[in-house]
Amino acid sequence: MEAVIQNVDVLASAFWVTLQLALIGAVGALVVGTLIASMRVSPVPPLRWFGAAYVQIVRNTPLTVVLFMAAFGLPEVGVVVSFFSFAAIGLTVYTAAFVAEAVRSGINAVPVGQAEAARSIGLTFPQTMGLVILPQAIRSVIPPLGSIMIALLKNTSVAAAVGVAEAMQTTAGLANRFGNQVLEIFAIVGLIYAALALTLSFLFRLVERRLAVSR
Amino acid sequence: MSDSVLYDVAGPRTRRRTAVWGAAATVALLALVALGATRLADNGQFDAEKWSPFVEIPRVREILAEGLLATLQAAAYALVFALVLGTLLAVGRLSTHWWLRWPAGLVVEILRALPLLLLIFFFFLAFPLAFGINVAPLWSLVLGLTLYNGAVIAEIIRAGVLALPRGQREAAAAIGLRDSQVMRLVLLPQAFRVMLPALISQLVVLLKDSTLGFLIGYRDLLEVSGVIRQQLDNPIQTYLIVAAIFILVNSALSWLAHRVEARQRRKYGVRARLGVDDVETGLQQGAAAAVAAGATARPVGPPGATDEPRA
Numbered sequence: 001m002e003a004v005i006q007n008v009d010v011l012a013s014a015f016w017v018t019l020q021l022a023l024i025g026a027v028g029a030l031v032v033g034t035l036i037a038s039m040r041v042s043p044v045p046p047l048r049w050f051g052a053a054y055v056q057i058v059r060n061t062p063l064t065v066v067l068f069m070a071a072f073g074l075p076e077v078g079v080v081v082s083f084f085s086f087a088a089i090g091l092t093v094y095t096a097a098f099v100a101e102a103v104r105s106g107i108n109a110v111p112v113g114q115a116e117a118a119r120s121i122g123l124t125f126p127q128t129m130g131l132v133i134l135p136q137a138i139r140s141v142i143p144p145l146g147s148i149m150i151a152l153l154k155n156t157s158v159a160a161a162v163g164v165a166e167a168m169q170t171t172a173g174l175a176n177r178f179g180n181q182v183l184e185i186f187a188i189v190g191l192i193y194a195a196l197a198l199t200l201s202f203l204f205r206l207v208e209r210r211l212a213v214s215r
Numbered sequence: 216m217s218d219s220v221l222y223d224v225a226g227p228r229t230r231r232r233t234a235v236w237g238a239a240a241t242v243a244l245l246a247l248v249a250l251g252a253t254r255l256a257d258n259g260q261f262d263a264e265k266w267s268p269f270v271e272i273p274r275v276r277e278i279l280a281e282g283l284l285a286t287l288q289a290a291a292y293a294l295v296f297a298l299v300l301g302t303l304l305a306v307g308r309l310s311t312h313w314w315l316r317w318p319a320g321l322v323v324e325i326l327r328a329l330p331l332l333l334l335i336f337f338f339f340l341a342f343p344l345a346f347g348i349n350v351a352p353l354w355s356l357v358l359g360l361t362l363y364n365g366a367v368i369a370e371i372i373r374a375g376v377l378a379l380p381r382g383q384r385e386a387a388a389a390i391g392l393r394d395s396q397v398m399r400l401v402l403l404p405q406a407f408r409v410m411l412p413a414l415i416s417q418l419v420v421l422l423k424d425s426t427l428g429f430l431i432g433y434r435d436l437l438e439v440s441g442v443i444r445q446q447l448d449n450p451i452q453t454y455l456i457v458a459a460i461f462i463l464v465n466s467a468l469s470w471l472a473h474r475v476e477a478r479q480r481r482k483y484g485v486r487a488r489l490g491v492d493d494v495e496t497g498l499q500q501g502a503a504a505a506v507a508a509g510a511t512a513r514p515v516g517p518p519g520a521t522d523e524p525r526a
Contacts, residue, residue: 043222043229044237050244060465062423064437065458072450077254115221125222133221154330161430168332172340179344186333186341194328 003178004188014170015192021088021156021166026149028092033099034138038129040104051100058097063158066094071162087159095152102144106137139211146204150197167193255451265449269456275443282439283460289353289435290425293360294418300361301368306398308373319369326366331424335359339431352433356425364421371413375406412479415472419465426461436460 004011039051058066070090071083110133118128138145157168171189175182225233255261268275307319326334339355342348350358379402387397407414429438436457444453 041221043225043233044240046237046241046244050240056466057462060419060423060462060469061458062426062437062461064426064429065454065461068437068454069451069458072444072454076258076260076451077251119222128221157330157332158427160332161427168330168336171333172336175336175340175344182341182344186337190325190329190333193330193333194325197328 001181001184003174003181004184007174010170010174011167011189011192014165014167015196017084017164018153018156018166019196021084021091021159021164022149022153024088025091025095025152025156028088029095029099029148029152030145032092032096034103034134036096036100037103037107038134040100041107041129043125055097055100058094059101061094063090063094063155064161066090067158067162083163084159087156087162087164090162091152091155091159094155095148098148098151099145102141102148103134103137105144106139106141107133109140110136142204142208142212146201146208149204150200153196153200154193260449260451265447265452268443268447268449269452278439278443279436279456279460282434282436285353285433285439286422286425286428286435286437289356289360289428289433290418290422292353292357293364293421293425296357296361297364297368297421298414300365301372302403304365304369305372305376306403308369309376309398311394323366323369326362327370329363331359331363332427332430334362335427335431352428352431355431356428356433356435359427360421360424363424364417367417367420368414371410371417372403372406375410375413376402378409379405409479412472412476415468415475419468419472422465422468423461 036051036054039047040055042048042051067087067090070093071086074080074086074089114132114136115128118132123131156166159166160169160172163169167189171185174185178185222229252261259265304319304323307315308323310316310319335355335358338350338358339352342350342355376398383401383405384397387401392400425435426437428435429441432438440453440457444450447453
């Protein structure tokens with residue numbers, strides 16, 4: 001137990017990195033995912049194909065492979081940033097595919113009359129999407145989005161694979177240094193992850209109660 | 216009649232605008248690809264020596280095949296164990312005895328809240344250091360995968376059982392079956408059939424998660440490809456090939472899941488069934504959301520009215 005108490009600062013900064021990764025990944029994934037979902041229902045065929053291809057490819061690739069391609073491939077194309085940024089980019093790209101699918105199911109759940117009414121008052125496709133469809137679509141898929149975000153929080157642990165000093169990496173390091181207290185270390189870290197996941201779940205339930213549209 | 220309600224059948228102006236946007240999008244995409252390609256070419260990424268080993272050197276293909284086999288092996292073990300664990304946990308959560316229900320529920324919620332990597336490291340690091348038992352990388356990976364996916368599968372099965380018509384349980388109880396027999400003989404078989412697409416989807420997730428084994432030195436596809444990369448110094452090409460392999464295998468599994476789902480829908484009507492997408496979108500929130508997602512088209516009328524006659 002002393003190991004944990006002595007290293008509270010290390011653990012805290014590690015979990016702060018985890019939270020930062022999760023936050024950046026969440027915002028990025030929401031933006032990119034909504035964009036991809038819009039592309040998948042747009043009237044422009046090349047955009048539709050790109051959206052479908054993106055989702056199909058990224059959903060079937062493991063997160064570790066995506067992170068590796070970001071960490072090794074991007075420098076070759078001229079994008080050289082920190083490990084943290086590579087991990088953030090990889091997590092964003094990966095999670096965006098799942099967000100896109102969730103938002104697309106939300107778009108399909110919006111009553112047909114909404115889109116028809118929007119068309120009949122002359123709104124263009126971007127206007128229809130932005131003003132009528134997407135606000136309703138996103139509000140109706142808040143629970144799945146919540147579970148995707150919780151999965152993202154847990155996926156930040158995989159960023160340890162590309163050398164980011166987040167919580168999982170630090171836990172392994174601490175466990176190796178303080179072998180005799182490894183059970184306490186793992187228990188505490190597990191509790192913190194569970195607490196974070198529960199908090200996120202609670203937050204999403206709050207948001208859902210205030211914003212959700214059930215169909 | 217346009218195929219989407221979001222935009223009308225295109226008139227001449229819209230056709231022109233769509234063509235312009237399409238062309239602009241394609242040009243922008245191609246420009247981006249060209250930019251990346253020129254940068255890659257400058258760094259010699261298109262050189263034959265980076266790509267040819269995969270075609271010319273048989274040893275490279277052998278290594279990749281061994282890695283793929285190891286990945287599939289770990290996934291197969293984990294799937295079988297997770298199915299067993301998941302069934303046990305689901306039956307526990309559905310039990311009428313509170314002393315079974317609460318512990319099972321607790322275990323499931325805890326396992327789903329923890330990162331998979333934490334579980335894997337727990338078996339790989341904590342067991343040797345705390346109990347002196349050395350756990351091989353394969354079994355650390357399999358145990359971690361089993362625990363985590365067992366909890367997810369427990370939720371899938373629970374959603375499947377909850378989605379069955381209430382009449383099934385009532386009828387089974389009415390002919391005198393005990394609770395355990397009701398579960399074993401009537402509910403579980405139907406639930407398994409209903410949730411087969413979701414299970415196959417979970418297998419896809421399992422395959423992707425099995426790549427975490429490389430972090431503890433398990434010689435799966437990702438780990439052996441790292442060896443290739445170090446020897447030949449062609450990370451982009453190597454990981455592209457690895458990604459392609461995964462995409463192929465997972466796409467095939469997803470296609471299989473969709474086929475099974477369509478077949479279920481044809482044979483058993485649009486009754487409560489867990490769709491392939493419900494795994495990722497609905498199930499994590501618990502059975503209620505999954506049931507809502509899968510059972511949106513409950514037919515009106517007594518259960519069985521819309522079924523085809525079953526032997």
